[in-house]
Amino acid sequence: MSTIGWNDNAPIYRQLKERVIGMMLDGVLKPGDALPSVRQVAADYQLNPITVSRAYQELVDETLVEKRRGLGMYVTEGARDKLLTSERERFLREDWPVMLERIRRLGLDVATLLSTDTPAPGVAS
Amino acid sequence: MSAVITASGLHKQYGKRTALDNISFSIEPGRIVGLIGPNGSGKTTTLKAILGLTSFDGQLSVLGMDPRQQRDALMNEVCFIADVAILPKWLKVSQAIDFVEGVHPRFDRSKAEKYLAQTKLDPNMKVKAMSKGMVVQLHLALVMAIDARLLVLDEPTLGLDILYRKQFYQHLLEDYFDENKTILITTHQIEEVEHILSDLMFIRDGKIALALSMDEVNERFIEVMVDAASMPAALALQPVSQRAVFGKTIMLFDGVSRAQLANLGELRTPALADLFVATMKGTYA
Numbered sequence: 001m002s003t004i005g006w007n008d009n010a011p012i013y014r015q016l017k018e019r020v021i022g023m024m025l026d027g028v029l030k031p032g033d034a035l036p037s038v039r040q041v042a043a044d045y046q047l048n049p050i051t052v053s054r055a056y057q058e059l060v061d062e063t064l065v066e067k068r069r070g071l072g073m074y075v076t077e078g079a080r081d082k083l084l085t086s087e088r089e090r091f092l093r094e095d096w097p098v099m100l101e102r103i104r105r106l107g108l109d110v111a112t113l114l115s116t117d118t119p120a121p122g123v124a125s
Numbered sequence: 126m127s128a129v130i131t132a133s134g135l136h137k138q139y140g141k142r143t144a145l146d147n148i149s150f151s152i153e154p155g156r157i158v159g160l161i162g163p164n165g166s167g168k169t170t171t172l173k174a175i176l177g178l179t180s181f182d183g184q185l186s187v188l189g190m191d192p193r194q195q196r197d198a199l200m201n202e203v204c205f206i207a208d209v210a211i212l213p214k215w216l217k218v219s220q221a222i223d224f225v226e227g228v229h230p231r232f233d234r235s236k237a238e239k240y241l242a243q244t245k246l247d248p249n250m251k252v253k254a255m256s257k258g259m260v261v262q263l264h265l266a267l268v269m270a271i272d273a274r275l276l277v278l279d280e281p282t283l284g285l286d287i288l289y290r291k292q293f294y295q296h297l298l299e300d301y302f303d304e305n306k307t308i309l310i311t312t313h314q315i316e317e318v319e320h321i322l323s324d325l326m327f328i329r330d331g332k333i334a335l336a337l338s339m340d341e342v343n344e345r346f347i348e349v350m351v352d353a354a355s356m357p358a359a360l361a362l363q364p365v366s367q368r369a370v371f372g373k374t375i376m377l378f379d380g381v382s383r384a385q386l387a388n389l390g391e392l393r394t395p396a397l398a399d400l401f402v403a404t405m406k407g408t409y410a
Contacts, residue, residue: 008393011343012320043299046291047320048157048339 012047016055024064024079025087031080035065035073127189129154129275129307130175134183137170137331144170146331147183152324154274155304159318160311161397162328163405168311169208171328172279175309176205188274201230204273206264208280212252218263219248225267237270240300258289265293269301276301278310282317290314294321319397327404334404347378347386348395355389362386366403377403 006012023029038056042049056073059065064079103110128151137145145167152158162168173179177192177199185192190199212221218241225232241248244262252260261281268276282290298321302308312318325342327335337345351359351374362385364376377395378386386392 006320008348008396009391011394039299039303043295045320046294046298048323049298049302049304050323051320 013051013054013058016041016045016047016052017058020055020059021064021083024075025083027080029075031075031077033075034071035075037072128152128186129156129188130309131186132171132174132184135171135174135185136182137167137174137179138182143331145174145181148328148331148333150326150333150336152307152309154307156323157302157308157321158310158324158326159315159322160309160326160328161313161315161401162311162334166328167331168328169279170331172205172277172309172311176203176277202273203275203277204268204271205277206261206268206279206281208283212260212263214251214253216252217248218246218250221252221263221267222248225271229271231272232267233270233272236300237266240266240269240296258285261285261289261293265296269296274306276306276308278308278312280312281310282312282314290317294318315397315401325397327401329405342397342400343394345380346395346400347381347383348393348399349376349378349386349389350374350391350393351376352390359389362389366399366406 006015020029020035029035035056036044038049038052041047041052045052056065060067060073062082063076064082065073066076068074100110103113130150130152132151133149135145135148137143148167148171160168160171170179174181174185175187175192177196180193187199188202192199216224222234222237225237226234241263244259244266246255246259246263246266250259252263255263282293285293294317297308310318310322322339324338325335326333349359349364353374356374359374359376362378362381365379367374367376369375373390375393377399383392
């Protein structure tokens, strides 16, 4: 039984979907792995089964997960590659411009940031 | 699929006091419905009417039956846990199981025993030796082993500690609920059930103040953390309530589109507790 904090900024089903995607990216869920049943997730996270089904359905629609009749949901073979591609695109489109802007505003040098493992502020290099 | 419960012009009068004021609603199968309202709003009266435990005026159909005339047949299909869940002190766990097995045609003894095996209850334990949480566990074991189409829960977790409360809903979702079953819950612990519910009914002064599916709730009601500069524009859209948090104003809007609100500040899904407070404003005034 896990206690999970949901935030109020996005629908729960989408947050649940993001969680599953996170587990795929981290390699916790690998291609061919079974997802826990809707009933199990609903019970563990205390969610309405409809909410869980909707999250799973979106994963199916994006072919990250496939339904095997009578068996349940499984991570598809190409799921991780597909995710890496789309997550990279999203990072470059949404996150990186914001980050770059902040780096510039703070007067940091990109080359220096990349050359040190942990750039320590205030330490002259 | 036809509705599990249909009420039309349901009315209940206690002397001069109107407990239920001509309410109409319907509940579809496969739903988990929260009936939520302040004390004395008519929640328990509604449940009693559904269970055939009180007389009433108007139309009420439960699983196609009239609770006034067909109570015995109805009880084969309905289970109920009351907020005052009392079992005789001298009763042993095994005797409770024997009893329900004897009186209920749809009771599955092995299911109840399997569930009890996961608890600290043993067959020879008497009710008087049980904590409040254990009594509820016993009740739940008996009720979940009955293949009933409708489960009615009146404040099922009242007075239980947080571990028992979580476990209660976990078992309900894991071992009992499926798309052919329907659960009707009344509770004051809104936070505890808000993600479990598929439908919401707010009741106030014997009237249904709001009856929506959770999808509809999330479409209709949006909370906005309004930036100071956007206050006049936000007020012009007539929020149903507002409160201040850390110098920001959080406003709740009913039926204003996301597009219209997006410029005013950060959008959020309101907690049911806040929605409840906004809907019930002035109840005790």
